[in-house]
Amino acid sequence: MDMATASLAPGMAPEPAHAEPLPETGKPHLRGCPVSFAKLKALLAADLYRYAGRVSTGAFLKHYAFTPGYKYTVLMRTAGWLKLKPAKAFGFYPLAKWLLLRARYKYGFAIPEYMEIGPGLFLNRFGGFYFHGDTVLGSNVNITHGVVLGYMNRGAKRGAPVIGDRTFLGSGAKVIGGIQVGAEAAIGANAVVTKDVPERGVVGGIPAKLLSDQGSDGYINRLAPPELLAACEGALHGWRENQPNTKSF
Numbered sequence: 001m002d003m004a005t006a007s008l009a010p011g012m013a014p015e016p017a018h019a020e021p022l023p024e025t026g027k028p029h030l031r032g033c034p035v036s037f038a039k040l041k042a043l044l045a046a047d048l049y050r051y052a053g054r055v056s057t058g059a060f061l062k063h064y065a066f067t068p069g070y071k072y073t074v075l076m077r078t079a080g081w082l083k084l085k086p087a088k089a090f091g092f093y094p095l096a097k098w099l100l101l102r103a104r105y106k107y108g109f110a111i112p113e114y115m116e117i118g119p120g121l122f123l124n125r126f127g128g129f130y131f132h133g134d135t136v137l138g139s140n141v142n143i144t145h146g147v148v149l150g151y152m153n154r155g156a157k158r159g160a161p162v163i164g165d166r167t168f169l170g171s172g173a174k175v176i177g178g179i180q181v182g183a184e185a186a187i188g189a190n191a192v193v194t195k196d197v198p199e200r201g202v203v204g205g206i207p208a209k210l211l212s213d214q215g216s217d218g219y220i221n222r223l224a225p226p227e228l229l230a231a232c233e234g235a236l237h238g239w240r241e242n243q244p245n246t247k248s249f
Contacts, residue, residue: 031238039235046119069123080113120224134160152177
Protein backbone atom coordinates (compact mmCIF):
# COMPACT_ATOMS: atom_id res chain seq x y z
CA MET A 1 0.00 0.00 0.00
CA ASP A 2 1.38 3.39 -0.95
CA MET A 3 0.56 5.92 1.76
CA ALA A 4 2.87 8.61 0.47
CA THR A 5 0.09 10.87 -0.68
CA ALA A 6 -4.44 12.29 -1.05
CA SER A 7 -14.71 16.81 -5.27
CA LEU A 8 -16.61 19.16 -6.08
CA ALA A 9 -20.45 19.56 -6.40
CA PRO A 10 -22.96 19.46 -3.65
CA GLY A 11 -24.93 16.26 -4.25
CA MET A 12 -24.09 12.62 -3.82
CA ALA A 13 -26.27 9.55 -3.49
CA PRO A 14 -26.24 7.77 -0.11
CA GLU A 15 -24.82 4.72 -1.89
CA PRO A 16 -22.08 6.27 -4.06
CA ALA A 17 -21.30 4.77 -7.44
CA HIS A 18 -17.79 3.41 -7.87
CA ALA A 19 -15.76 5.20 -10.47
CA GLU A 20 -13.14 3.14 -12.25
CA PRO A 21 -9.84 3.91 -10.49
CA LEU A 22 -6.99 5.21 -12.53
CA PRO A 23 -4.04 2.84 -12.91
CA GLU A 24 -1.24 3.31 -10.43
CA THR A 25 1.91 4.13 -12.36
CA GLY A 26 4.03 5.59 -9.58
CA LYS A 27 4.61 8.63 -11.78
CA PRO A 28 3.40 12.23 -11.42
CA HIS A 29 0.63 13.48 -13.70
CA LEU A 30 -0.77 16.90 -14.62
CA ARG A 31 -4.47 16.59 -13.75
CA GLY A 32 -4.41 18.93 -10.77
CA CYS A 33 -2.20 21.66 -12.26
CA PRO A 34 -3.73 25.16 -12.72
CA VAL A 35 -4.08 25.92 -16.42
CA SER A 36 -3.25 29.64 -16.33
CA PHE A 37 -1.94 32.37 -14.08
CA ALA A 38 -5.45 33.84 -13.82
CA LYS A 39 -6.84 30.49 -12.63
CA LEU A 40 -3.92 30.10 -10.22
CA LYS A 41 -4.81 33.47 -8.67
CA ALA A 42 -8.48 32.47 -8.48
CA LEU A 43 -7.65 29.24 -6.65
CA LEU A 44 -5.32 31.00 -4.22
CA ALA A 45 -7.95 33.69 -3.58
CA ALA A 46 -10.52 31.03 -2.63
CA ASP A 47 -7.92 29.32 -0.43
CA LEU A 48 -6.99 32.63 1.23
CA TYR A 49 -10.61 33.40 2.05
CA ARG A 50 -10.76 30.23 4.13
CA TYR A 51 -7.98 31.55 6.39
CA ALA A 52 -8.59 35.29 6.42
CA GLY A 53 -12.28 35.76 5.62
CA ARG A 54 -11.25 38.27 2.94
CA VAL A 55 -9.02 38.56 -0.12
CA SER A 56 -6.44 41.35 -0.09
CA THR A 57 -2.72 41.88 -0.55
CA GLY A 58 -2.29 42.41 3.17
CA ALA A 59 -4.09 39.17 4.01
CA PHE A 60 -2.02 37.29 1.44
CA LEU A 61 1.30 38.56 2.82
CA LYS A 62 0.26 37.88 6.41
CA HIS A 63 -0.86 34.31 5.85
CA TYR A 64 1.96 33.46 3.46
CA ALA A 65 4.43 34.61 6.12
CA PHE A 66 2.81 33.16 9.23
CA THR A 67 0.37 30.37 8.28
CA PRO A 68 2.11 27.13 7.24
CA GLY A 69 -1.00 25.66 5.61
CA TYR A 70 -1.54 28.63 3.33
CA LYS A 71 2.15 29.07 2.53
CA TYR A 72 2.39 25.44 1.47
CA THR A 73 -0.77 25.77 -0.62
CA VAL A 74 0.68 28.78 -2.46
CA LEU A 75 3.92 26.92 -3.20
CA MET A 76 2.06 23.76 -4.19
CA ARG A 77 -0.38 25.41 -6.61
CA THR A 78 2.35 27.65 -8.07
CA ALA A 79 4.60 24.65 -8.70
CA GLY A 80 1.67 22.89 -10.38
CA TRP A 81 1.06 25.86 -12.68
CA LEU A 82 4.75 26.10 -13.61
CA LYS A 83 4.80 22.35 -14.26
CA LEU A 84 2.57 22.95 -17.29
CA LYS A 85 4.77 25.65 -18.79
CA PRO A 86 7.08 25.02 -21.78
CA ALA A 87 10.57 23.86 -20.83
CA LYS A 88 9.36 23.81 -17.21
CA ALA A 89 9.10 27.61 -17.18
CA PHE A 90 12.75 28.20 -18.07
CA GLY A 91 14.06 27.08 -14.72
CA PHE A 92 11.33 28.54 -12.52
CA TYR A 93 9.63 25.16 -12.05
CA PRO A 94 12.74 23.51 -10.53
CA LEU A 95 13.04 26.48 -8.17
CA ALA A 96 9.36 26.25 -7.21
CA LYS A 97 9.70 22.49 -6.73
CA TRP A 98 12.73 23.00 -4.49
CA LEU A 99 10.83 25.54 -2.38
CA LEU A 100 7.90 23.13 -2.15
CA LEU A 101 10.13 20.26 -1.01
CA ARG A 102 11.79 22.54 1.52
CA ALA A 103 8.36 23.45 2.93
CA ARG A 104 7.38 19.78 2.88
CA TYR A 105 10.19 18.81 5.23
CA LYS A 106 9.84 21.94 7.35
CA TYR A 107 6.09 21.66 7.96
CA GLY A 108 5.37 17.98 7.42
CA PHE A 109 3.10 18.38 4.37
CA ALA A 110 3.44 15.61 1.76
CA ILE A 111 0.95 16.89 -0.82
CA PRO A 112 2.13 16.85 -4.46
CA GLU A 113 1.62 19.83 -6.74
CA TYR A 114 -0.25 17.75 -9.35
CA MET A 115 -2.96 16.41 -7.03
CA GLU A 116 -6.55 17.38 -7.93
CA ILE A 117 -7.60 19.84 -5.21
CA GLY A 118 -10.62 22.10 -5.50
CA PRO A 119 -10.73 25.73 -4.35
CA GLY A 120 -10.99 26.70 -0.71
CA LEU A 121 -8.51 24.24 0.80
CA PHE A 122 -7.99 24.71 4.55
CA LEU A 123 -5.09 22.89 6.23
CA ASN A 124 -5.46 23.25 9.99
CA ARG A 125 -2.16 23.32 11.91
CA PHE A 126 0.74 21.43 10.36
CA GLY A 127 2.53 18.09 10.52
CA GLY A 128 1.73 14.64 9.23
CA PHE A 129 -0.30 15.40 6.08
CA TYR A 130 0.33 12.54 3.63
CA PHE A 131 -1.81 12.55 0.45
CA HIS A 132 -1.36 10.25 -2.52
CA GLY A 133 -1.21 12.17 -5.80
CA ASP A 134 -4.19 10.31 -7.30
CA THR A 135 -6.52 11.45 -4.52
CA VAL A 136 -9.22 14.00 -5.39
CA LEU A 137 -10.25 16.72 -2.93
CA GLY A 138 -13.37 18.82 -3.31
CA SER A 139 -13.96 22.50 -2.56
CA ASN A 140 -14.08 24.07 0.91
CA VAL A 141 -12.54 21.02 2.58
CA ASN A 142 -11.14 21.23 6.14
CA ILE A 143 -8.25 18.92 6.99
CA THR A 144 -6.57 18.65 10.39
CA HIS A 145 -3.02 17.52 11.09
CA GLY A 146 -2.08 13.85 10.90
CA VAL A 147 -4.46 12.94 8.06
CA VAL A 148 -3.43 10.24 5.57
CA LEU A 149 -5.19 9.84 2.20
CA GLY A 150 -3.53 6.83 0.63
CA TYR A 151 -3.63 4.44 -2.31
CA MET A 152 -4.71 0.79 -2.14
CA ASN A 153 -2.88 -1.41 -4.63
CA ARG A 154 -5.34 -4.29 -4.88
CA GLY A 155 -8.81 -5.54 -4.03
CA ALA A 156 -12.28 -4.07 -4.40
CA LYS A 157 -11.09 -0.73 -3.06
CA ARG A 158 -8.07 -0.40 -5.30
CA GLY A 159 -7.31 3.24 -6.00
CA ALA A 160 -7.21 6.53 -4.12
CA PRO A 161 -9.94 8.40 -2.21
CA VAL A 162 -12.37 10.94 -3.65
CA ILE A 163 -13.33 13.47 -0.97
CA GLY A 164 -16.50 15.53 -1.44
CA ASP A 165 -17.12 19.24 -1.00
CA ARG A 166 -17.30 20.78 2.47
CA THR A 167 -15.95 17.65 4.13
CA PHE A 168 -14.19 17.71 7.50
CA LEU A 169 -11.36 15.28 8.27
CA GLY A 170 -10.36 15.16 11.93
CA SER A 171 -6.87 14.84 13.34
CA GLY A 172 -5.20 11.52 12.56
CA ALA A 173 -7.94 10.27 10.20
CA LYS A 174 -6.92 7.66 7.63
CA VAL A 175 -8.76 7.10 4.33
CA ILE A 176 -7.04 4.41 2.28
CA GLY A 177 -8.09 3.10 -1.12
CA GLY A 178 -10.80 3.94 -3.63
CA ILE A 179 -13.15 5.31 -0.98
CA GLN A 180 -15.92 7.72 -1.99
CA VAL A 181 -16.61 10.31 0.72
CA GLY A 182 -19.80 12.27 0.11
CA ALA A 183 -20.26 16.01 0.31
CA GLU A 184 -20.55 17.57 3.77
CA ALA A 185 -19.33 14.42 5.50
CA ALA A 186 -17.36 14.47 8.77
CA ILE A 187 -14.63 11.95 9.60
CA GLY A 188 -13.72 11.75 13.27
CA ALA A 189 -10.27 12.00 14.82
CA ASN A 190 -8.13 8.87 14.32
CA ALA A 191 -10.86 7.16 12.30
CA VAL A 192 -9.77 4.51 9.80
CA VAL A 193 -12.19 4.65 6.88
CA THR A 194 -12.51 1.40 4.92
CA LYS A 195 -15.95 1.90 3.35
CA ASP A 196 -17.70 4.62 1.38
CA VAL A 197 -19.17 7.48 3.41
CA PRO A 198 -22.58 8.85 2.32
CA GLU A 199 -23.38 12.52 1.89
CA ARG A 200 -23.56 14.22 5.32
CA GLY A 201 -22.39 11.04 6.98
CA VAL A 202 -20.49 11.26 10.27
CA VAL A 203 -18.11 8.36 10.85
CA GLY A 204 -15.65 7.42 13.58
CA GLY A 205 -13.74 4.51 15.05
CA ILE A 206 -11.44 1.74 13.81
CA PRO A 207 -12.75 0.64 11.39
CA ALA A 208 -14.96 3.71 10.97
CA LYS A 209 -18.70 3.24 11.37
CA LEU A 210 -21.56 5.54 10.47
CA LEU A 211 -22.58 7.46 13.60
CA SER A 212 -25.09 10.01 12.32
CA ASP A 213 -26.26 12.04 9.33
CA GLN A 214 -25.54 15.46 10.89
CA GLY A 215 -22.67 16.10 8.51
CA SER A 216 -19.93 18.70 8.79
CA ASP A 217 -22.14 21.58 9.96
CA GLY A 218 -20.17 23.76 12.35
CA TYR A 219 -16.81 22.30 11.34
CA ILE A 220 -16.29 24.13 8.04
CA ASN A 221 -15.22 27.69 8.73
CA ARG A 222 -15.46 30.62 6.32
CA LEU A 223 -16.77 28.94 3.18
CA ALA A 224 -15.32 30.46 0.03
CA PRO A 225 -18.28 32.38 -1.47
CA PRO A 226 -19.91 31.41 -4.78
CA GLU A 227 -18.22 34.20 -6.75
CA LEU A 228 -14.76 32.96 -5.76
CA LEU A 229 -15.70 29.38 -6.61
CA ALA A 230 -17.15 30.47 -9.95
CA ALA A 231 -13.85 32.16 -10.85
CA CYS A 232 -12.17 28.75 -10.42
CA GLU A 233 -14.28 27.00 -13.07
CA GLY A 234 -12.01 25.15 -15.49
CA ALA A 235 -8.93 25.90 -13.38
CA LEU A 236 -7.40 22.43 -13.30
CA HIS A 237 -5.69 20.79 -16.26
CA GLY A 238 -7.36 17.40 -16.28
CA TRP A 239 -10.09 17.06 -13.70
CA ARG A 240 -11.54 13.55 -13.98
CA GLU A 241 -14.99 13.56 -15.51
CA ASN A 242 -17.85 11.28 -14.47
CA GLN A 243 -16.58 10.99 -10.91
CA PRO A 244 -19.39 10.87 -8.36
CA ASN A 245 -19.66 14.12 -6.43
CA THR A 246 -17.10 15.99 -8.51
CA LYS A 247 -17.13 19.07 -10.65
CA SER A 248 -14.60 20.51 -13.04
CA PHE A 249 -12.71 23.41 -11.49
